[in-house]
Amino acid sequence: LQLESSLRHALDHDSLRLEYQPLVELATGRIVGIEALCRWDDPLRGAIPPNVFIPLAEESGMIEQLGGWVLQTAARQLQALHEAGHDNLFVAVNLSARQFQRGVVLAQVEDALVRSGIPPNKLELELTESVLLHDGEAVMSTLRQLKALGVKLSIDDFGTGYSSFAYLRRFKFDKIKIDQSFVRDLIDDPDNAAIVRGIISLALSLGLDVLAEGVETEAIAQRLRHLHCTFAQGYYFARPLRPEMLAERLGG
Numbered sequence: 001l002q003l004e005s006s007l008r009h010a011l012d013h014d015s016l017r018l019e020y021q022p023l024v025e026l027a028t029g030r031i032v033g034i035e036a037l038c039r040w041d042d043p044l045r046g047a048i049p050p051n052v053f054i055p056l057a058e059e060s061g062m063i064e065q066l067g068g069w070v071l072q073t074a075a076r077q078l079q080a081l082h083e084a085g086h087d088n089l090f091v092a093v094n095l096s097a098r099q100f101q102r103g104v105v106l107a108q109v110e111d112a113l114v115r116s117g118i119p120p121n122k123l124e125l126e127l128t129e130s131v132l133l134h135d136g137e138a139v140m141s142t143l144r145q146l147k148a149l150g151v152k153l154s155i156d157d158f159g160t161g162y163s164s165f166a167y168l169r170r171f172k173f174d175k176i177k178i179d180q181s182f183v184r185d186l187i188d189d190p191d192n193a194a195i196v197r198g199i200i201s202l203a204l205s206l207g208l209d210v211l212a213e214g215v216e217t218e219a220i221a222q223r224l225r226h227l228h229c230t231f232a233q234g235y236y237f238a239r240p241l242r243p244e245m246l247a248e249r250l251g252g
């Protein structure tokens with residue numbers, strides 16, 4: 001309960017922040033996008049990881065407000081980067097299942113686009129299986145309306161769910177993000193290598209973009225290039241960065 005009221009206080013006093021992890025085109029090494037990752041530094045407890053406070057926000061009904069704040073902030077900071085000349089960059093934002101169930105996400109996305117002025121196709125929404133699990137007509141209808149706004153939709157942590165393939169049939173996503181658990185052991189584990197190769201070729205034959213998460217070494221990046229994976233993300237390229245550090249990294 002105490003952690004919950006601290007989170008509420010942080011939300012109300014604008015003391016959450018976002019870091020941005022570069023998303024890289026494998027063939028060129030160019031940074032094409034950034035993923036927004038929410039951070040909370042509690043004054044007393046120090047950094048609380050999102051794996052702790054996101055579920056807490058979901059359970060306590062704060063995820064709507066938190067999610068709205070993330071969308072607004074990510075869109076506004078992207079607009080600043082566009083104005084600084086990085087005008088092809090897109091931002092990816094994680095959405096949790098609860099945000100979807102409550103149905104406000106569409107209005108929040110529209111509001112973030114209007115207020116920031118970023119082009120809709122420069123906003124990507126990352127969905128996990130937990131969203132798609134409740135694939136009733138309400139979720140499908142929200143996905144279609146989001147798509148109609150012109151934003152991009154990706155499946156995050158692909159391969160970890162029980163029926164990831166079914167979603168590909170039910171909805172036309174723009175991108176598949178291969179879960180880092182498969183990528184990490186790409187070199188040493190032939191089974192993981194086969195799975196990664198399979199997901200890449202599946203994505204490419206469906207005409208989708210494909211990104212490998214959790215790339216930590218040059219050897220893995222090299223192997224992914226060889227497998228014609230389009231995009232990657234991971235500590236090898238860059239860790240999640242504060243906005244100032246990101247701007248520095250982007251240069252110009």
Ligand code: G
Binds near residue numbers: 038049
């Ligand atoms: O950096 P990493 O520890 O950032 O993130 C841990 C987990 O928290 C990841 O699964 C990530 O998707 C999730 N996460 C980070 N930021 C957000 C956010 O703004 N919204 C949601 N729903 N999840 C987030």
Ligand code: G
Binds near residue numbers: 157216236240
């Ligand atoms: O679930 P999602 O894919 O949104 O979460 C991204 C998470 O992965 C964040 O916690 C981010 O900090 C973390 N991450 C990003 N790159 C790497 C990496 O190369 N190695 C590891 N172990 N984690 C990573």
Ligand code: MN
Binds near residue numbers: 126156
């Ligand atoms: Mn993600």
Ligand code: NA
Binds near residue numbers: 157
């Ligand atoms: Na992921």
